[in-house]
Each structure stands twice: as C-alpha cells, then as structure tokens.
Amino acid sequence: MKLTFTIFLLILMISKSEAQEVINLYPGKIPNAKVNEVYIETSDTSKTDGNIRIGKVSIPKLTAFYPEKVKADGTSVIICPGGGYRYLSMINEGKAVAKELNKYGITAFVLKYRLPSDEIMIDKTIGPLQDAQQAIKMVRENAAKWNLDSTKIGIMGFSAGGHLASTLGTHYQKSLIDNPKNISLRPDFMILGYPVVTMGTYTHKGSKENLLGKNPSAEDIKLYSNELQVNSDTPPTFIFQANDDKTVPSENSLDLTRALKEAGVKTELHLYQAGGHGFGLHNKSTKESWFDSMISWMEANNFIF
Incomplete structure (x- = not known):
C-alpha cells in the first residue's frame, strides 16, 4: 500500500512538471x-544533442506549459524556436526554455509556426507572422480562462525565431489574420536570443532566402529589416548574443539595440565575448546566465514579481 502511494506521488509530480496542452492555432480555416x-511534417532526431527538429509545418500549434498554481503570477511568454525558417528547434529553443520559465511562475507557449513555403502558402513572406499574430491573439483572448494577465504577454525568439518575434514586435499594427474584436497584437515585451533582425548587410542568408525568396524586392528587404521598423511604441526588449557568432552576426543585436535606444524604448543587451550560435539556455563559455539576467530584467520592469 505504501509503495502504491509512493508511485502515485511520483506520477503526480511528473504530471505537474510536464503540465502541458497542445492547441490548434486556428480553430477553423488556416489563412x-x-x-x-x-x-x-518531418521530425528529425538523428543528432546526438537530444534536440528535435521539426520541418514542413503546415498545421501550426501552440503547446502550453503551465507552472504550478502556487507559483503562477499571470505572466506569459510565447516562444518562437529558431532554425533558419527551415526547421524548428523544438527542445533546445522551445520545451527546455518553457520548463525553465515555469519555475518562475511564468506560463509558456511554444509556437510551432508554419515555415515559409510556396508549396503551402499563397504568400510565404507573411505566413510565420500570421501565426505569431494568431498566437498572441489567442493568448490574450483566453487570458481569463488561463488565469493570465492580458497586459503581461511577451514574445521570445531564438535566431530566425528571433526575427519572427521582432517582426511581431514591430509589425503588430497591421493585422494579417481575422481579428473582428480588434484584440491588440502588440507584445508587452520581447526577449530575443541571438536573433536574426535585419534582411540587409548582416543578415543570415538562409533565413532571408527562405522567407523572402532568392530575389526579394528592396521594399521587402526594408520591411523585414526590423531595426528599421522600430518606433517609440515598440515593446521593451531584452537581447542576448555571443560576439563570436559566425551564423548570425552580432551586428543584428547591436543595430537593433541602437534603434531601440534612439526611439526611447527600454532595452538591455548582453553581448558575450564567446558562445557561438544556438546555445539555447546555456552559454558554456561563461558562468553568467542570460536567463537569470533576463529574470532580473523582467522583475525590474514589473513583468514579474
């Protein structure tokens, strides 16, 4: 009997730590x-790093990770995994980060967004942004149901997911989805990890080509260079990157930080001398934790208490 009760407690603890819900992003037709x-859809687990790389996403979903009720404070973060707009790094830049956020009472939503493709999209340049807009609309619409604060919904993105997150944070004024209630699509804050920001000189070529095609117009290059789209209403932003990143040049973070500063937007940049690209939660080149710094920044800006 005692052993049975112990097993029950272990199952209960596991279920709490893995508390999650998978939600179809669009209840009806996908725009x-x-x-x-x-x-x-493809799922690649062939690498030895324990990550799962999802490709060819055509049915976008949100996976909700809920903190323990005694810890939950109403803040939520939508996470956009990276992968060059070619695949999604679902563990390293998704689930692992979501579970860490849960420890601080933050509800996390990992966004499995559609990857830009002419095969499944009428206009691939807007597909990922539509999904990000739908995600924040859904979270804000259901804030009361999920015990969330509708004024403390952030967007987080890594690498190309950082481009998507910063696109949402600078292109929220124009709705690309059905939004009859005119729900605000503006994130309350942004968290960007080694982000692709520009489509200009310092871009990540793979992300640019996958999103905009081989021969994008000058207009599209400017439109999706998010450092050029910043204004005084752009959400407060926390950025981290390694200066030796050979995949996404650190100028992406530096130029965005400069634009945010010039617009009078609260921003904090952590630029590490080493760490490369795609390190996820842990930059092994330093004892400093970007995640701990981010939590301190969120506390200083009253996004969490």
Whole structure:
C-alpha cells in the first residue's frame, strides 16, 4: 500500500512538471494556405544533442506549459524556436526554455509556426507572422480562462525565431489574420536570443532566402529589416548574443539595440565575448546566465514579481 502511494506521488509530480496542452492555432480555416496533401511534417532526431527538429509545418500549434498554481503570477511568454525558417528547434529553443520559465511562475507557449513555403502558402513572406499574430491573439483572448494577465504577454525568439518575434514586435499594427474584436497584437515585451533582425548587410542568408525568396524586392528587404521598423511604441526588449557568432552576426543585436535606444524604448543587451550560435539556455563559455539576467530584467520592469 505504501509503495502504491509512493508511485502515485511520483506520477503526480511528473504530471505537474510536464503540465502541458497542445492547441490548434486556428480553430477553423488556416489563412493564406494552399492545399498540398503530399506536404508532410518531418521530425528529425538523428543528432546526438537530444534536440528535435521539426520541418514542413503546415498545421501550426501552440503547446502550453503551465507552472504550478502556487507559483503562477499571470505572466506569459510565447516562444518562437529558431532554425533558419527551415526547421524548428523544438527542445533546445522551445520545451527546455518553457520548463525553465515555469519555475518562475511564468506560463509558456511554444509556437510551432508554419515555415515559409510556396508549396503551402499563397504568400510565404507573411505566413510565420500570421501565426505569431494568431498566437498572441489567442493568448490574450483566453487570458481569463488561463488565469493570465492580458497586459503581461511577451514574445521570445531564438535566431530566425528571433526575427519572427521582432517582426511581431514591430509589425503588430497591421493585422494579417481575422481579428473582428480588434484584440491588440502588440507584445508587452520581447526577449530575443541571438536573433536574426535585419534582411540587409548582416543578415543570415538562409533565413532571408527562405522567407523572402532568392530575389526579394528592396521594399521587402526594408520591411523585414526590423531595426528599421522600430518606433517609440515598440515593446521593451531584452537581447542576448555571443560576439563570436559566425551564423548570425552580432551586428543584428547591436543595430537593433541602437534603434531601440534612439526611439526611447527600454532595452538591455548582453553581448558575450564567446558562445557561438544556438546555445539555447546555456552559454558554456561563461558562468553568467542570460536567463537569470533576463529574470532580473523582467522583475525590474514589473513583468514579474
């Protein structure tokens, strides 16, 4: 009997630590979509790093990770994994980060967004942004149901996911989705990890080509260079990156920080001398934790208490 009760407690503890819910992002028709029955989602676990890389996403979803009720403070963060707009790094830049946020009472939503593709989209340049807009609309609409504060919803993104997050944070005025209640699509804050920001000189070429195509117009290059889209209403932003990043040049973070400062937006940049690209939660080159610094920044700006 004692052993049975112990097993029950262990199951209960595991279920609490893994508390999650998978939600279809669109309850009805997916906007900007083309039917393609041979376009099948892929899942790559072949690498030895324990990560899962998801490709060919055509049905976007939100996976909600809920903190223990006694810890929950109403703040929520939507996480956009990176992968060059070619795949999604679902563990390293998704689930692992979500579970860490839960420890601080933050509800996390990992966004499995559609990757830009002419095979399944009428206009691939707006597909990922539509999904990010739908995600924040859904979270804000359901804030009361999920015991969330509708004024403390942040967007977080890594690498190309950082481009998507910063696109939402600078392109929220124009709704690309059905939004009859005119719910605000503006994130209350942004957290960007080694982000692709620009489509200009210092861009990540793979992300640029996957999103905009091989020969994008000058107008599209400017439109999706998010350092050029900052204004005084852009959300407060926390940024971290390694200065030796050979995949996404640190100028992306530096130029965005400069633009935010010039616009009078609260921003904090942590630029490490080493760490490379794609380090997720842990930059092994330093004892400093960007995550701890981020939590301190959130506390200083009253996003968490």
